[in-house]
Structures are given as structure tokens and as C-alpha cells.
Amino acid sequence: MFKRVLLKLSGEFLSGDGGFGLSPEATMRLARDLKAAREESGVELAIVIGGGNFWRGARNGAGMDPATADYIGMLGTVMNAMALQDALERAGCDTRVMSAIQMHAVAEPYIRRRAIRHLEKGRTVVFGGGNGIPFFSTDTTATLRALEIGADVVLYAKNKVDGVYSDDPHRNPGATRFDHLTHRDVIDKGLQVMDMTAITLCMEKNLPLVVFDLFQEGNLRRLLGGERVGTLIES
Template sequence: MKYHRVLLKLSGEFMSGNGFGIQPEATKALAQEIKKAHDLGVQIAIVVGGGNFWRGAKQGVGMDRASADYIGMLGTIMNALALQDALEFVGVPTRVQTALTIQQVAEPYIRRRALRHLEKGRIVIFGGGTGNPYVTTDSGAALRALEINAEVALYAKNKVDGVYEADPLKNPTAKKYDVLSYMEVLNLGLEVMDKTAISLCMDNAMPIVVFDMFSDGALERIIRGEHVGTLIHV
């Protein structure tokens, strides 16, 4: 295997089947894909978004930004608990750690405890973002990847198999990039993730792979060392 510890960033839409809330069948399908990779022996940590419940830029219009962001953090925790349930249903030991303290349902985020879980073969799901408003889950994923000493940050997409010059679902002729530098992403204004996440990875030489989660065995293939999706690095 090329990678032995990875951070997987998932959007909330994976939990809903591109709808609203949590759809059990969509969540189970996601858990099966993650299980296949986990069975290779790789250590996996996950950051999940909350867009299937709440998008502050839309639902939070007219609200205090910090309040809207905290609501979004709660949505990510709901997704983390649902994904934990689905993973454990297929036999994968899992722990949820949250940046907001909700001890009745999850552990508080403690870096050393997270590392210990990973070493014991448990998947660790980080909910609640970073616990701070004005910070996206994209940036939270980059931060957690660095904190746990992941070898790569994997940003999963749905129906899009990498980084394109324009939205390929709207523009079928858009060019796909196989490899990009961090600066190219920033200079070209590619909206693959927020600029803070890119800058954080660039400053710490954390490679990023953007890929289609449900493309035939994509997650397993990346971990084995195959080129899948778009690689962003120095």
C-alpha cells in the first residue's frame, strides 16, 4: 500500500443521496465503500460536512454568522453519528470525536486519543468542524489531516472525478486536471475547496487527492497507489 494513514473528507450530501437529511440506503452504500478500504489495513479518519441539513450561506441569510455556523456544526455531528452507525453495522469499529462537547453521544476531540484509536484499527469520525465559526469543514479536514499526521487528504466528490476548469455537470467540455500545484489551484480560482484549506495544505506540504467516491473502487485504488482523480501537491 502507498498510504497507511489517510484523512477522508466527505460532504453531507453523501448521507442523503443528494437530497435532504439522512437516507439509510445512501449511508449504507457509503459505509460499504469505506469498509473496502479499511479492510486493506489502512488507518482512516473522516471529516463529514453538514450540507444535507444546513448551509449557512443559504438558510442562515439574515442571521448572525457565528450562530449560523454553529447550527451547521450540529448538522455535521448528526452525520457523524449516522455514519458511525452504518460503519459498525458492517463490522467496522468506529469512534466519533466532536469539537463541540456532547459527551452523551461522542467523545470530545482529543488528538492523542484519536491517534490511539487509529493505531488500534478504529475509524475516527471528526464531527463539529473545528468548533469555530467562520471555518469550513474543508479547512477543518486539512487541519485534522495535519494533526493526525495523515499522509494524504482525500476530498471525495459525488459524480465528479477530479478537478475541472469548470463544472463538468454544467459544461461537458470542461478540461480535467490530472495534477495541479497548490498555487495553480489558487491562481486559476478553481473552486474545488476553500482557499484556507488549500493554503494550509500548501504551507505544510500535505498532498490532496480529489476523486469520485463511487467510481469503481476509487478509494481502495488510491490507497494502493494508483493515480485516481486529481492530485494537488507542490
């Protein structure tokens, strides 16, 4: 069983069926699931959330300076972090948002030791603002934050994909699902789990990952309780 975990969420999880913006209903439903799983397991929970429901630099920032496009995306992650904090607290879960981009009116600045202290006090911590610098994805942010706070594992949440496959299972029904992989397997097979910077750092630091379907009923609760769910990636 895990003591402390880092959960990587896509921003689209907050948008509901629309795929864009924020859905209060979808955000609240997610918050209740997170609270129930955390309380039942007693695990210390930190979250990194993306901003793809607001902005994707490669698509929305076409023609822009790439660094500017990335900064806009980071601001989107802070909006999502604030929305998730609001929902978690309405569900009864004491939560703190910490941002790598300083904006004192809405979030605490990210300070490693303060983040750890929040977790030790039983608070859920949501990290926004990416790394605070361009050219790095929230996949890399999740890996860095997990290493900094001493998380046991990165839980990489997916929607309607129950693990890592040899190909896109939605387009190729014959794709093979893996129960277990090494970090080197992911790199050598060219599997699209997370960006190369993130998976390489996980391999160098022996940080395990679990890729799982967040919206399959009970998956997160089972995973935090020590059951095998999804695909485990380790050295």
C-alpha cells in the first residue's frame, strides 16, 4: 500500500462531455470520488492537473511565440486547480493550491517543504502553473513534483483507457494490453504513455507509474487500497 501518491489528471476531466471549459457537475463528481478514495485509504494525495480543456499550445498557439503559448497553458492549469480545490472543499476535503507561477491572490507559491507539510497534515495539495517555465509538459511536472515530495508512485489517470496498449485501442481493436512494463520497455517500444522527458526521469530515479482508467467505478479506491489496477511501469 502507498503512503503518499501523486495523481496526474488531464484538464479534460473537468470539462464533462463538452471537452472544453469547466463543467461544475463533472468537477464535483470527480471531487467526490477523490475524497472518498483518499479517506478510505488514508493515503496522502497530491495532484497535478493539466490545462487542455482551456488551451493546447500546439493547436491554439499556432503562429505564436512557443514560450508565450506555453505560459498561457500554465495559466489554464491554475484555473483548473482552483476549480478542483473549490469542488474538493465543498465535498469536505481540506485542500491547498500551490502554483509555480506566483499569484498570491489565488494560490500559495510552490515551496517544497510547505507542500510536504500540508500533506502531513492531511490536506490534499493541487499543483498548478506547471513547472513555471516553458517547454515542459504537465507530465514532466508530475514526475518532478512526485520526486520532490517523496511520493511512492505517480498515478497517471486516463479516461476510458484501462492501461497501456501496444496501439490505440479505440482505433485498433487488436491492440495488446500490458499489465506490467519497465520504463525501458516504454521507451524502446515507443509507447505513448507520457512525454520522453518524463518517462526518462522516472527511469533514472526508479519512480514507478500506474496508468489506469479513472472513471471505471472503484478503480482509484482499489488502487490506493493496494490492489493491482491498470498497467504498472517500474524499473
